[in-house]
Amino acid sequence: MRADLCLVMDQGSHYCRAKVYDRLGTCLSWGKVPVKTQLTPPNRAEQHPQSVLIALKQASLEAISKLTRDQRRHLRTSALVTQRASTLCWDADNxxxxxxxxCWQDQRGLAYIEELMPLASMIRQLTGLYPNVHLAASKLRWCMEHMTANNPKHRIRGGPISAWLIKQLVHEQPDLIDGVTAARTMLYSLKDRNWHPELVELLQLPDSLLPKVRFSQFHFGTLKLPGLSLPLDFVSSDQAAALFAFGEPSQDNLHIHLGSGGFMNRALTERGLHPQERLLHHLILAAKQPLYSAEAIISGASNALDWAFNHCRPGSQQIDEWAAHYTDPPLFMNMVAGVGSPYWQPLERSCWLNDAGDPKAQMVAVMESIVFxxxxxxxAMSALPPAKQIIIDGQASQYDSLCQRVADLSGLPVLRYEQHDITGLGAAWQTLPNSLRQMQADTTFQPTTNPALQQRYGVWLESFDQHLKSLNE
Structure with a gap:
């Protein structure tokens, strides 16, 4: 049992990754292949399906090729984790x-969300989600109205990318989806743990469109890769899988992932909806005994830094060095990719306050805006029992200055692990029987007194609220 290995395939915004883990969480090999996103103003973000599929297969074969012959003999199972909101339609037959x-950034379905806002409270009661354009429901509606009109409706399937990848990757070619990803569409009933007919009808989608829902831990089929036959026994979303990286999620921890967008999760011990309606009630494990978290969304995270590097052109990426030098940076109203919770403002209207004009100071300001x-x-999460510590990962977490500011403003220790890709680690823990985790944080940032930062945050918060109010008037 100790020698059993798991292949984890991970479809992300910028890369498709694959890693092989043992049950102690040791990564024995890996593969990584970039994928392109076509951004077309004002509201489109697309990827080519075949390019993503090929990249995921290439990453998997690369990871497997790096194993020794003995290690390959101990590959027992595989897992798939994907982005939750990336959505497409496909032919049910072939x-x-x-x-x-x-992609998640795509906002062409915004008009449908605006139509549903009078029903926001009802939708949240059924799905746990506050209606927003990032979810799959509006994307499916747009596709059905604009891109699949020439196809017989009974032959069209649609949903998050995980369902299409299952169909493409396994020999049996089923139309299946895991419950965690299904719950992120705004079409899934938390109570019934299945598609909600009234929500499907509300979005004017055909009954036959959606794949069948299964638990996360389920035999989805036999993975077909050259020279490899392996059961696909676990499918989930990236953010949900990451919460299991170090074992069973604890309510003591606040998990922050800073990828292109940012995601904050607190595991919940109560089954009912948490009281803040503008946060998301997120299913993190679809099983006989489901688990949930309270989730907040930050639209402008690492993508905000990428935007700043392109616009400010500071010449390098030494944010930590600049943060130590520019102790009173300007304030940045971060609306890159819109604004997530608790505001849910889809418009991109970023701007500067008291702009110093120095590109390096501007970079520090963008970093601080993520912290703010x-x-x-x-x-917004204050109605929940207070967390005892923060676990942070993702691209932007590499900056010590960002992590220290999060600790200073939150008053909580911030733990950052050397193994930054905790998504695959969490999927492996749930897929391999009797998995164990005995990992220590690589760096812990203890909170310190920082009155200047507190003052900037207070000014920023008041200005940000006023900025959003002016846009809505």
């Missing part, structure tokens, strides 16, 4: 993609 992949959005969402 699996051929009928649309591009509409984190702390604004911490305030």
């Amino acid at each position: 699996g051929k993609a009928l649309t591009p992949i509409l 959005l984190i702390c604004r969402n911490l305030k």
Whole structure:
């Protein structure tokens, strides 16, 4: 049992990754292949389905090729984790993609969300989700109205990318989806643990469109890769899988992932909806005994830094060095990719206050804006029992200055692990029987007194609220 290995395939915004883990969480080999996203102003973000599929297969074969012969003999199972909101439609008979992949940033379905806002309270009671354009439901509606009109409706399947990848990757070619990803569509009933007919009808989608829902831990089929036959025994979303990286999620921990967008999760011990309606009630394990978390969304995280590097052109990426030098940076109203919780403002209207004009100071300001959005969402989570520590990962977490500011403003220790890719680690823990985790944080940032930062946050928060109010008037 100790020698059993698991292949974890991970489909992300910028890369498809694959890693092989043992049950202690040791990564024995890995593969990584970039994928492109086509951004077309004002509201489109697409990926080519076949490019993503090929990249995921290439990453998997690369990871497997790095194993020794003895290690390959101990590969027992596989897992798939994907982005939750990336959505497409396909032919039910042959699996051929009928649309591009509409990525999480894609906002062309916004008009449908605006139509549903009078029903926001009802939708949240049924799904746990506050209606927003990032979810799959509006993307499916748009695809059905604009891209699949020439196809017989009974032959069209659609949903998050995980369902299409299952159909493409396993020999049996089923139309299946895991409950965790299904719950993120705004079409899934938390009570019934299945598609909700009234929500499907509300979005004007055909009954036959959606794949069948299964638990996360389920035999989805036999993975077909050259020279390899392996059961696919676990499918989930990236953010949900990451919460299991160090074992069973604890309510003591606040998990922050800073990828292209940012995600903050607190495991919940109560089954009912948490009291803050503008946070998301997120299913993190679809099983006989489901688990949930309270989730906040930060639209402008690492993508905000990428935007700043392109616009400010500071010449390098030494944010930690600049943060030590520029102790009173300007304030940045971060609306890159819109604004997530608790505001849910889809428009991109970023701007500067008291702009110093120095590109390096501007970079520090963008970094601080991510910290401020984190702390604004911490305030929204205040009805929950207080967390004891923060676990942070993702691209932007590499900056010590960001992590230290999160600790200073939150008053909580911030733990950062050397193994930054905790998504695959969490999927492996749930897939391999009797998995164990005995990992220590690589760096812990203890909170310190920082009155200047507190003052900037107070000014930023008041200005940000006023900025959003002016846009809505």
